Amino acid sequence: MAEKTSYVMSAPPKSSWKGWLWDSADVSKEERRFLLKLDFTLLTFGTLGMLIKWIDTSNITNAFVSGMKEDLNLYGNQYNYIVVAWTVGYIIGQWPSNFILTRVRAHSAKTYPQMLALRFVVGLFEAGYWPALYYILGSWYNKRELGKRNGILQSAVSIAPIFSGFLQAGIYNGLNGHAGLAGWRWLFVINGIISLPIAILAFFFLPDTPGTAKPNWLFSEREIEIARKRMSVAGRVAEGKPYTVKSILGYLTSWKTILFTLVFTMQPFGSQPATSFVFWLKAHNKKGKPAVYSVAQINEYPTLGNAFTAVYSLAAVWISDGPLRGRRWPTIIFGNLVAIVIFVLLVVTPVFGPFSHRAPLYILSSIGGSAVPLTMAWMSELISDNAEQRAFTAASMNTLQYTFSAWIPLVWFQQVQQPNVTAGNRAAAVVAGLNVIVFTIITVLAHREKLQKKRNGELPAASTSSNSSTPSIDDGNEKNISSVVVEDVAPVLKR
Template identity: 30%
Template sequence: MATEKDERMSTEKIDVAIDTSETVSPSAIQARFETLRDLDDEQMAALNKRLLRRIDWRLMPTITIMFLMNYLDRINVSNARLAGLQEDLNMSDTVWSAGISTFYVGYLIGQLPGNLWLAKVRPSLLLPGMMIGWSICTICMPAATSGVGFCLVRFVTGLCEAPFFPGITLMTSSWYTKAENPMRMAVWHAGNTISNIISGFLAAGILHHMGGIAGLYSWQWFFIIEGAASILVGIVAFFLLPDWPENTRWLTQEEREIAQYRVLLSNGGKEEQVGGTWDGLKEAVKDPFTWMFCGMHFSLINAQSFKDFFPSIIKTFGFSELNTYLVQAPPYAIAYACACALAWSSGKFRESCYHIVVPIVISAAGTAIMISTPNIGARYFGAVLLVSGTYNGLNLQLSWETTLVPAPRSKKAALIAIANCVSQCSHWFSPYFFPTAHEPFYRLGGGLILFGCLCTVLLCFGVKWWAKRLNKKLDAAEGYSEHSGVERGWRFAY
């Protein structure tokens, strides 16, 4: 058991926030690493600071920009639709929705095997390779001449993108501690919100001005330029991304060991690398947390079902084509600021449930405003509330699930992939909730969003209840009570 001295030493030695007692003492964990055994508190603090700075400056900017391009690739068809993609390929609303859904069929197929594979190989090779693959598909989109071609390209694009999102979630949780994780996930999750901002400006610049150049439609230029930029980012990422804490080549042995020490301490002494691929999958399937987070992620994606149609929704506000592209940016900029603030608060106070529930309730209020009033100012304000709450919720849910199931890495990889797989099933049906016949209020889609918000709230309280129940069992097993004098070991955070 950790002593009071060990706990105090852990928070002073390095800025690694852990629950106020871990089952393995910091000194015992430090003794496992050859290069760390003889370091004093000051040396450990300096080494930790140097390691964290190196990882922050290489991992965070790289995966943020990669995720930006990834999400931009996912939503580019929404703005291309406004520029005539659907009409130029002679697609009905049904065929268009089928194309949106087909992307997620490929995405679903590649999720679980991709993330299980990633847990065993070098992320610095697999993730950039996948990025170049989906970028090539994006460049091929201008060659589509029918709805069938559109659906086919979107399917292969989804297949290539599948391992990326769960992959960077797994990487972040494998490098950062419980207190650092929410804020770091908010940082790279900025790629999500920033891509929506950039998409509007790109659409204003490319879709509004480049039609007819070299005999191409403006939406064709949109895909070509974006795909080429993504390939360039993928090539650079080969040289910048780390692998895992134990095998990143551009770290010294001492830095690799402090990286493992930090996360091991945060995990309560649980080894990340223990467990085979199929063992991890079986453990994840048997864990109730897996299915609770599957439901929560699924509900949050339902609550975000508006994102593929956000430009079309904004168009109903009566703005000009150029202004429709531009006014999409402020809601996402506000959403990012809120996400960072709430992620910081969640990490500081080690609380996840209410940090998700409160913003989701606000999103539900925003949705109710959007579907109930014709007032443009009120509807735009509702859009700001909707975007801010749902994007914050998804960011913190990812951090929460990797905190509650910190190790082994194969189990965590399986949990992330399974939850993401289940959540993406929403995209098979959600596009059909936003037909153009339901303009301007899209009340059917609004109902789906509200349903997602409600289920998210219920599942948050369900996860919290289950975590508290498990903690009570651990208390009983250790003989811990407020007056027992027994030190409390590692516990599930909620």
Template identity: 30%
Template sequence: MVSVENEARKGRGPWQWFAPTDTKEERRLILKLDLLILPYAFLMFWVSYIDGTNISNAWVSGLSDDLGFHGNQLVHFQTMSTVGQIIGQIPSAIFFSILPMHWIVPGTQLGWGVFTLVQFRAQTYGQLMAYRFMIGFFEASLFPGIWYVLGSWYRPDEIGRRAGMFQMGLPFAALTAGLVQSGASANLDGVNGLAGWRWMFIIVSIMTFPTAFLGFFIWPGTPTMPNKIWIKEKDLAVHRKHFGAMAKNHVKGKHSWALWKGIFLDWKIWTFTIYNNLLYFSDPQPWSGYLLWLKSLGRYSDAKVNSLSATAPGVGMLLVLVINSFADWFGRPVAVLVAQGMNAISTLILIIWDVPEAAKWYAFNTYYADVGMNGVVFSYCQDACRRNDTERGIIVVVINIIAQIFRAWAGNLMFATVDAPRFQKGYGTCFAAAISIMGFTYYVRYLYARQE
């Protein structure tokens, strides 16, 4: 199959960071972009995931008992964040190609930092539901925004490993959230009359604000609207040379009825919507099954539960990087087979459930393999949509919105808190989606080849 990605990969070993054809100036620019984009993208993703998921750590650390919460209210909080993300992404489909990304992403991060902080004062179910909605609303532009910037600066053959590096922020955040809550429970519980879980919300908001302000200066924007603190005209000239014929697609967005009609009549938006939905449905880790299982064992303190919950994301960091590197080295279908093969094994163990406890430890500690698939699916989408920046921004947002709409109701149906920690319906769905996405990848590959 002929593609930009495969052509650029020719003669390039897995250990090589640059393509053999890259000039000295191109390599210098790529390294500069790596230093501006990857550490900060990792940092944003890390902070975002902590702010978005720390409700689960708080739940098992006294929040539910202190405020009298029960039943499925944990999954309600998780779902409300998703609803906020769905609504918040709608304007992103328009703004990404017409406003500077080094304004949009850090600006919205300030918003979710504020609502992360005010959670510490929550007293009622309604208050916390409102705060979770606003956190999701302001977080909405982050994930598609990072992908939009990556696709603007990097060629399709360069995205895989870089996606893995920033997406390591997700398991690292899950790991850190557990350790932060463990420390708060052990050392701050009762200080100034506040429970440990309330201190966690204060701590993670303090982590959020400096990251947001840093973004206004560090985040490079896009080639059409660059952050001129770092990106000079000579950098843009080198970038145009590096991208070759694809550089002509970097134009400021112009929205029209014809553009939107063309997008919705084309194969890409519907195919990648299905692909991304399969990815979302195959992912078991957002529903806190591991954390709730540890709690159900009844043998660990709150601090120990949060500490042990860090093992799965710790393993997940390595899995995310390896799987996305496989996409660069051996092609995306190989990466999909590795990631979803591991995911299918772990979810099958959890479906059976009546297995030795060691098998459950293995299953929970490997189910972050699915997270590595984000980079594969979205890099495929970036590649297929590379001919039109405005189209690319719209499709990335739309496929993410539709997947989150399905997740919003699916969580309540398949991962109801009252079914914890077994979640038989949830893990069954994840297993079926994992098998399906392996086959669907080859259909995507066929359509992509036909387009090329």
């Protein structure tokens, strides 16, 4: 017979300024140790994997403006088609490759068709990584913790192009022509080399979800017990419900799945104006005339936009988790309102005006996209009671986003028109306005649902506490008069 174990859940701690900076400062020593281990494994290696994934995604643009266009004779909209090839592979592989991350080096491409095929394969095997990581984070962290972790994970998406830009600039200056390879080809070679050790380590350090995890060298039985109790208090239900036609139809008719998928479907409009920056810089260089911007400058200047997005996104999630006490909508809607202004200014500002007039607009144009980590956190929290719907919604959001990413550049942001894409910038402003409307609807519906659950007594304890955190877990040496002893958890651990 399994031996009984017990642990003590103390009353919810009061938020301190240290807890606003990093939430584990307000919990017990045992839970703090658990969160430290979880952050070191899941957050660290998940973020490193995300960084490598998006460096690869960014490399194609940096390579294009650094010699690939001329070497492979990529003219017309062939750049767009290469991006679409990756996107199609990504869409097809979204479900079957949900937990696979593989890198296929593209340095052997000699022709345009070969590049298309290789980018398709890369997209196919990268498909499951992004939605899987967000789903796993939503299965381990509570509301007070999730926004910051999602923000750190998503920051890799903004930081990756910075690495890619400076990496391409350095490679072009130091390795261009070395061993008979052009500088842009070395970019893919080096990306493949640094990907392999991170992929191997991530395989061993990324944990399963609390509902499926078993004690191992990484997490002990007691730590898994702590994780499951934390999620129970947060109202997060573990996996276990079967996928049926009825359940999937239920997901497809749920306002949560529909509205969150809708806002992600429109996401590509908000990210495209920033991609014009690199083409805008390159367009200043006219054939037969001295270059206005060097290859290094063309690769490096756009990283200012990525740096801004990373910093602003992290500030937004910290404000949401801290002073806003878990409210997601204020920073999300604010970012989209600012995006509307930026896109309108891109429409009315002369395309080839002074650097100081247009470059700042490109740099700030991704502010709407900074809502991604908070949107994913919000979705996870609103669908806490159904793990299968949460996973389905995360994959649907990502799949529809990339489905639209496949054709939006071909219609609104064609390479042959860059950087003269006024119609695309105008469309981005309209879509940002629609985002504000959809997020407002989500806010209203979520508030109504919360009031209904409160009347029915269905809210978990964490949702009614002042700081929206789970109760801390005592290490057994501390006593609390408001604590609750939870016993007979061994049978649960054996599920």
